[in-house]
Amino acid sequence: MSKKVALITGVTGQDGAYLSEFLLKKGYEVHGLKRRSSLFNTDRIDHLYQDPHVDGRNFFLHYGDMTDSTNLIRLIQEIQPDEIYNLAAMSHVHVSFEVPEYTGNADGLGTLRILDAVRLLGLEKKTRIYQASTSELYGKVQEVPQSETTPFYPRSPYAVAKMYAYWITVNYREAYNMYACNGILFNHESPIRGETFVTRKITRAVSRIALGLQDKFFLGNLDAQRDWGHAKDYVRMMWMILQADEAEDWVIATGKTTPVRDFVKMAFGELGITLEFKGEGIEEKAYVASCDNAEFQLEIGKEVLAVDPKYFRPTEVELLIGDASKANNKLGWTPEFDLSDLVKDMMKSDLKLMQKDQFLKTGGYDTLNYFE
Ligand code: NDP
Numbered sequence: 001m002s003k004k005v006a007l008i009t010g011v012t013g014q015d016g017a018y019l020s021e022f023l024l025k026k027g028y029e030v031h032g033l034k035r036r037s038s039l040f041n042t043d044r045i046d047h048l049y050q051d052p053h054v055d056g057r058n059f060f061l062h063y064g065d066m067t068d069s070t071n072l073i074r075l076i077q078e079i080q081p082d083e084i085y086n087l088a089a090m091s092h093v094h095v096s097f098e099v100p101e102y103t104g105n106a107d108g109l110g111t112l113r114i115l116d117a118v119r120l121l122g123l124e125k126k127t128r129i130y131q132a133s134t135s136e137l138y139g140k141v142q143e144v145p146q147s148e149t150t151p152f153y154p155r156s157p158y159a160v161a162k163m164y165a166y167w168i169t170v171n172y173r174e175a176y177n178m179y180a181c182n183g184i185l186f187n188h189e190s191p192i193r194g195e196t197f198v199t200r201k202i203t204r205a206v207s208r209i210a211l212g213l214q215d216k217f218f219l220g221n222l223d224a225q226r227d228w229g230h231a232k233d234y235v236r237m238m239w240m241i242l243q244a245d246e247a248e249d250w251v252i253a254t255g256k257t258t259p260v261r262d263f264v265k266m267a268f269g270e271l272g273i274t275l276e277f278k279g280e281g282i283e284e285k286a287y288v289a290s291c292d293n294a295e296f297q298l299e300i301g302k303e304v305l306a307v308d309p310k311y312f313r314p315t316e317v318e319l320l321i322g323d324a325s326k327a328n329n330k331l332g333w334t335p336e337f338d339l340s341d342l343v344k345d346m347m348k349s350d351l352k353l354m355q356k357d358q359f360l361k362t363g364g365y366d367t368l369n370y371f372e
């Protein structure tokens with residue numbers, strides 16, 4: 001049997017990297033769409049790179065952009081994928097308030113461009129499409145836990161763009177009998193999560209504070225509650241969705257929710273540090289209450305966290321908790337990682353990364369000034 005061919009948009013992102021690894025292990029030929037940027041943007045997939053001069057490659061990168069239809073049509077024509085995983089997006093909810101039109105173009109219309117390219121090229125019967133939908137669609141709380149039947153109420157330009165993407169995927173499935181599915185994924189994180197999402201911002205800052213590289217850090221809404229899973233479990237489900245007999249839409253979540261504040265406590269807890277939170281709203285702060293680890297010289301009573309309203313969003317999504325029983329019952333999906341495994345994995349990796357920074361600092365190699 002010939003190899004299956006997959007195209008992953010957003011291959012340089014967190015999920016793109018894990019999914020590439022997963023599909024390569026399954027024997028796929030994997031093609032990834034990456035943007036041209038003035039700095040290298042392939043850190044997460046550099047370990048998968050294969051020398052173009054060597055025969056038998058199964059991982060290929062192509063320049064492209066979700067805002068460029070001609071590029072997408074040409075690539076899909078050349079690649080003739082059996083499966084497309086549409087993961088590319090301007091994925092930061094807060095930033096989408098700053099760049100709403102671009103977000104609509106890349107995240108909303110970008111999805112249409114993929115679907116329509118498949119239709120134009122007559123690949124409706126060959127190519128299966130996975131659309132990276134999101135729990136942000138639920139937005140303002142209508143019911144908990146949120147499932148495939150919960151009504152949507154998007155609360156950001158990002159979520160509104162993703163709502164267009166969700167429905168255009170359903171529409172193309174119904175109108176043209178295409179195999180196109182939405183995975184409505186709740187937040188999923190990992191050691192390679194983007195540094196400006198809250199979990200990674202926390203694990204990086206906690207590691208730096210413990211090592212004395214930073215004094216304190218600032219967050220926004222500490223009360224927001226998220227259903228956090230591990231990206232490794234979630235990319236497995238993306239693949240399972242496209243192997244199902246019927247094209248359908250699926251919620252993927254752990255079914256447990258946790259406030260941002262508790263994630264902070266868990267991250268410090270990994271290093272044997274406990275915190276005391278005092279004050280309310282924008283006055284809330286966290287102080288070191290105890291430190292059981294002799295490796296870290298943290299003074300008891302030291303302020304390590306404060307709230308900065310600049311991280312508040314104009315409209316917030318307060319509570320997300322997903323009900324993945326459909327995926328569980330029909331596809332047999334259950335997550336292997338729980339939140340404490342996730343925090344452990346992220347803290348282990350960020351502590352190591354920051355120890356490397358500390359080492360460079362001690363050696364005097366941390367400040368290379370190109371402009372001297
Ligand atoms: P990341 O932000 O880590 O990755 C996004 C990817 O999209 C990057 O490869 C980025 O490229 C690429 N990209 C952005 N804009 C464009 C564009 N205009 N053209 C081509 N590529 C573009 O996101 P995640 O991996 O975390 O998420 C993957 C997808 O799943 C996204 O669509 C996200 O919205 C969605 N999602 C994520 C969830 C999560 O918790 N992680 C939950 C639910 C949905 P570059 O590296 O150059 O920036």
Ligand code: GDR
Pocket residue numbers: 091092093094133134135136185186187188196197198199201218219220221222224225226260311312313316317
């Ligand atoms: P989210 O993730 O908006 O859920 O979108 P993010 O980690 O950015 O925020 C989660 C919650 O934490 C609160 N928060 C902060 N967030 C950030 N980024 N920075 C802070 O300093 C901070 N302080 C508090 C936020 O207000 C929010 O309530 C992610 C993305 O991956 C989307 O692409 C994806 O669709 C959804 O998850 C599911």
